[in-house]
Amino acid sequence: MSAAAAPHLKIEQVTKRFGETEVLKDISLSIPKGAFVALLGPSGCGKSTLLKIIAGLEAPSGGSVHLGGQSLDGVPAYKRDIGVVFQSYALFPHMTVNDNVRFGLDMRAMPKAEAATRVGEALELVKLGGYGERMPSELSGGQQQRVALARSLAIRPRLLLLDEPLSNLDAVLRKSVRVDIRELHERVGATTVMVTHDQEEAMSMADTVAVMAEGRILQLGTPEAIYERPATRFVGGFVGNPPASLVRALKRFEGGWLFGDTIWRPEDRLAARMDRFNRVDLVVGLRPERIAIVAPDAPGALRAEVRSSEYLGGGRLVHLDLGGQKIAVEAAGAAPKTGTSVGLMPDAGAVMLFDAETGVRLERE
Amino acid sequence: MNSSNPSSKAALFLLPAVLLSAVVFLLPFVWLVYTSFKTQGSGSLLLADGLTLKNYGRLLDDLYFVQAFGRTVWMSALATLLCLVIGLPVARLIATWSGRAKGLLLALMLVPLVSGALLPSLGMIHFLGPLGVVNGTLKMFGLIDTSIKFLGTTTGVILGMVQAFLPLMVLPLVNTLSRMPRDVEAAANSLGAAPVRVWLRVILPLAMPGIIAGSVLVFCAAFTSFVTPQVLGQGKIATFGTVAYQQAALVLDWPFASTLAVVVLVAIGLLLILTAQFNRLIARKRRIAS
Numbered sequence: 001m002s003a004a005a006a007p008h009l010k011i012e013q014v015t016k017r018f019g020e021t022e023v024l025k026d027i028s029l030s031i032p033k034g035a036f037v038a039l040l041g042p043s044g045c046g047k048s049t050l051l052k053i054i055a056g057l058e059a060p061s062g063g064s065v066h067l068g069g070q071s072l073d074g075v076p077a078y079k080r081d082i083g084v085v086f087q088s089y090a091l092f093p094h095m096t097v098n099d100n101v102r103f104g105l106d107m108r109a110m111p112k113a114e115a116a117t118r119v120g121e122a123l124e125l126v127k128l129g130g131y132g133e134r135m136p137s138e139l140s141g142g143q144q145q146r147v148a149l150a151r152s153l154a155i156r157p158r159l160l161l162l163d164e165p166l167s168n169l170d171a172v173l174r175k176s177v178r179v180d181i182r183e184l185h186e187r188v189g190a191t192t193v194m195v196t197h198d199q200e201e202a203m204s205m206a207d208t209v210a211v212m213a214e215g216r217i218l219q220l221g222t223p224e225a226i227y228e229r230p231a232t233r234f235v236g237g238f239v240g241n242p243p244a245s246l247v248r249a250l251k252r253f254e255g256g257w258l259f260g261d262t263i264w265r266p267e268d269r270l271a272a273r274m275d276r277f278n279r280v281d282l283v284v285g286l287r288p289e290r291i292a293i294v295a296p297d298a299p300g301a302l303r304a305e306v307r308s309s310e311y312l313g314g315g316r317l318v319h320l321d322l323g324g325q326k327i328a329v330e331a332a333g334a335a336p337k338t339g340t341s342v343g344l345m346p347d348a349g350a351v352m353l354f355d356a357e358t359g360v361r362l363e364r365e
Numbered sequence: 366m367n368s369s370n371p372s373s374k375a376a377l378f379l380l381p382a383v384l385l386s387a388v389v390f391l392l393p394f395v396w397l398v399y400t401s402f403k404t405q406g407s408g409s410l411l412l413a414d415g416l417t418l419k420n421y422g423r424l425l426d427d428l429y430f431v432q433a434f435g436r437t438v439w440m441s442a443l444a445t446l447l448c449l450v451i452g453l454p455v456a457r458l459i460a461t462w463s464g465r466a467k468g469l470l471l472a473l474m475l476v477p478l479v480s481g482a483l484l485p486s487l488g489m490i491h492f493l494g495p496l497g498v499v500n501g502t503l504k505m506f507g508l509i510d511t512s513i514k515f516l517g518t519t520t521g522v523i524l525g526m527v528q529a530f531l532p533l534m535v536l537p538l539v540n541t542l543s544r545m546p547r548d549v550e551a552a553a554n555s556l557g558a559a560p561v562r563v564w565l566r567v568i569l570p571l572a573m574p575g576i577i578a579g580s581v582l583v584f585c586a587a588f589t590s591f592v593t594p595q596v597l598g599q600g601k602i603a604t605f606g607t608v609a610y611q612q613a614a615l616v617l618d619w620p621f622a623s624t625l626a627v628v629v630l631v632a633i634g635l636l637l638i639l640t641a642q643f644n645r646l647i648a649r650k651r652r653i654a655s
């Protein structure tokens with residue numbers, strides 16, 4: 001994002017209260033034209049509320065939203081030219097697919113012939129040409145969702161908002177629709193904000209991810225940055241499939257860290273990193289795919305006991321007990337026996353260190 | 366396990382109820398139809414021998430009855446329309462409320478229905494009388510000098526009908542408006558529809574089953590009402606209800622009163638069949654599997 005390019009969508013210090021509860025606390029976010037941004041967060045963290053505020057369907061308690069340089073303050077939803085695809089799709093059940101897609105064009109009093117062409121194009125775009133005369137109730141969930149997409153795109157919106165677009169689809173369809181929506185974005189180029197609680201969806205579809213929790217944006221960045229350099233332990237424990245294990249370490253002596261009742265002497269470079277902050281305790285983030293299982297007494301290895309393992313097709317996710325704390329490791333090959341002690345050798349470059357009190361990441365490049 | 370059809374077993378259990386319904390509802394109706402084709406013997410209250418169409422002929426011949434019917438039709442239609450206009454926003458408000466408040470409001474709506482027609486009508490007398498609330502308010506704001514005459518006029522009767530039967534409109538409307546699919550209004554809004562257009566293009570079409578049900582209920586109730594036109598019309602407004610009452614209870618011409626009743630029951634039956642057909646048409650148009 002170059003500093004010179006003015007953001008297309010600019011959200012400044014937006015807050016939202018429902019009675020006593022503060023659902024959004026000081027949200028600021030700038031999105032350049034043509035971007036695909038995912039708002040990622042656990043359910044109930046205020047994602048849909050933020051989306052509704054952008055769309056004008058809900059009024060913020062404070063702060064402002066600008067689109068294309070204009071303030072949207074006091075502009076009603078029907079004058080914003082913002083397309084919204086709802087989680088429930090919200091198709092008009094009493095109208096055919098054609099009439100659904102034409103609705104927004106009718107509202108703009110577009111001449112009939114032009115509107116018909118536009119409707120046809122929009123339906124072609126979502127690969128539903130020939131379905132125009134059907135009623136929504138005659139379509140599958142995936143098709144209904146595409147009608148909702150076509151309906152929003154037909155008005156050539158200045159901004160496209162998607163609220164959990166994949167949550168009502170089955171697992172197989174979800175993967176393919178993920179690709180379809182991304183391809184559609186490449187072709188149409190509409191600035192898009194998508195809301196999801198599924199980190200895999202956010203990471204695979206968006207070019208920028210905003211991780212939200214409890215009404216705040218914790219981190220904004222590319223999927224790679226969020227995965228490689230999570231800003232807080234919450235983000236580290238939320239993204240990744242499976243997410244990173246977070247374990248608490250107490251300093252015992254120079255170069256020696258205690259996990260419950262297990263002493264760990266990391267290899268020298270890692271030990272130096274951990275000692276650098278002069279902390280008596282740290283939260284260590286370990287990515288399951290960046291740990292090797294070695295002999296229990298190998299130098300620099302963590303000693304852990306196997307609890308269970310799940311077969312994942314390509315490999316196996318082994319769950320272990322590390323001095324009373326849980327840790328997960330991805331392993332190829334045969335399942336280690338439950339109850340056996342093994343050594344865990346983390347890839348030093350992928351070990352993340354967080355402040356034990358604040359949860360903030362300690363090493364920032 | 367025996368293989369007999371469980372639904373036929375259930376039907377067996379229902380048999381007493383079906384028989385009871387037949388005795389309680391069907392027999393009086395059959396008797397009503399039968400009497401409508403009879404006349405009274407001269408100088409007696411007993412039915413004369415032989416079947417005749419005389420009562421039906423009289424109904425068509427006598428302008429008094431034709432006019433009373435016509436008057437009842439347009440008064441009921443107007444009352445229905447007013448109930449719809451008032452009922453839509455009220456139902457909408459109730460439908461958007463949730464939980465306890467909604468239940469309480471719905472219960473309140475039921476009070477006039479279950480308390481019978483007389484008490485609310487008596488209340489309306491005070492409300493609409495020359496020194497009543499309406500006239501008082503209008504005078505207070507200087508809108509009128511002399512009291513508007515509501516009692517003994519069709520206006521008063523129509524207002525009484527609206528007051529008495531509004532719940533019959535509101536209840537079905539609340540039902541359909543509460544079951545509005547999620548987010549369709551927000552979707553219409555975001556697609557560029559101002560609130561009025563959201564109502565016209567989305568809310569009203571989706572509420573159509575409730576609008577039809579409520580309208581039919583209010584119309585039928587208004588058409589057959591007796592207490593409201595009697596009390597608020599003060600004997601000056603002849604409607605189907607007051608006329609039928611006169612014939613049955615004052616003139617004691619049971620066969621003719623039966624004829625009046627049969628005509629109205631058949632008309633209402635036809636109205637209900639038409640409504641059902643219309644609903645089917647809508648459903649087929651929406652192709653919603655039932």
Ligand SMILES: Nc1ncnc2c1ncn2[C@@H]1O[C@H](COP(=O)(O)OP(=O)(O)O)[C@@H](O)[C@H]1O
Pocket residue numbers: 018023041042043044045046047048049050
């Ligand atoms: N209209 C409302 N009134 C009161 N509370 C609300 C309303 N809408 C949402 N909330 C509350 O705000 C919080 C965030 O909701 P939402 O934005 O839907 O979360 P998300 O989409 O992230 O799951 C939730 O705790 C929810 O209960």
Ligand SMILES: [Mg+2]
Pocket residue numbers: 047048049164
């Ligand atoms: Mg949500």
